[in-house]
Amino acid sequence: MDLIPCIKELCAALLPWCLPHSKMHIKRSNLLDQGIKTTTLDDLHDSVLVEILIRLPLRSVFQCKSVSSRWFYLISTSYFANHVNSHCSSMHPHPPFTLLIQRNCDLFLTLNKPEFKSFKSPNFIATPNPVYNSNNKSVVIVEASCNDLLLCSSSEFKPPYQLTFYVVNPITKQWVVLPPVPLFGIDYRVGFICRYDNHDTLNYRVVYIPPYDAESKEMEIKVETFISEMGEWSESVVLCPGDFGRRGVPYKNLPFWWDNSCGRLIWFDPYNRECYRFFEHPIKLDPYHAQY
């Protein structure tokens, strides 16, 4: 029983004497064979392990998350995400991008690699709350994008009539299904904003405006805002700002719509819940340019 530690000690004592004679040999052979192996991957400091993991392709990173709770924790931190970003921008002359192409029911996305990866509609993907059965083909539409997330929708034009929004991360292929919108109509308006709060946590807002009669000015209209932290739609009432386009474009955490009736921009702040109003920003544009 006591012999083994003794032998180990003896080896350790002899090792320094052995080494100078076998230097050429050491260079080629495995350090482990020399009996001097001391460090394992789990002995490395968090910051060192992160430096290794950020060099993995994304697919491997997501696999490695399930290696152990320590790896899961390290990869889940915003420190890790920030390091991946700065590593990518320092190593690659061209920043990473995602190109989305829609064909029939499937969305396709391509990362920096020259291969197309099919990104199937959500009935093929495990979602927290699947809304389709397999023989029900619904078309998924990309409505908006903001900060690398997509807002998609699919509508049901036969009973039960229903419009469902999804917030999608095309890189990790995660789909979050939002609860069905309270008032469904085909001619709706939509906007999408996502941003990080002070704690580096992502939150988002989906602005959904059900169809209304754009001709009747001075009328109040309903605006439904989905608040990610609460996980539900919240209704507010604002004065009808006129007729404007269907999809809002995000800029500085505000969705902007183009007003068709009088050539102006309208923005609405989904984060300022005390002051739910439409703001009008008159901009001087050449009437010919206004079409573009």
Next chain:
Amino acid sequence: MSNTSENPNPSSSSAKITLKTSDNELFEVEEAVAMKFCTVKQYFEDEKDNDVAARGSSTVIPLPNVHSAVLARLISYCKKLPQSNAVADNHEEEETKKKERKQYGTPGDLVDLISAANYLDFKEGLEFFNQALADHIQNKSVEYVRKFFGIKGDFEPHEEEKYREEYAWAFEGVDED
């Protein structure tokens, strides 16, 4: 090599510095090589401040966290430092670099090299060995990574299964172990 041109004092370019490893072996290395290890550089500069005469081989710098076999490899790496760690522009070049990185031993060796390079604050080496280890891990199964690096999976089976379902795309098409 260009190493000498970086030296502010060309006359001392041939100066040697003695490093003492954890197993009490002495390594006499060129100053230009030793200065790549920031920990050594710092120690050397501190020494210099204390005693101006204490220069070159008269100073022995102890490295209690580095084994001689590991230091020998780091020094040999220093001597043939690759031109750049930046990602290659074309596929062929990247493959050549990958092969080059593969020559630096098994994943276990790389962990030792990374640990030593981190202790020595040897940035170029750390970057190189980190990438070499990442090359080994990528496209390997979780089981392989655990087995190879002696990591114990501490998730509940149902937790792990749930995660795998959610990220099924990440688990498709891994290399054979």
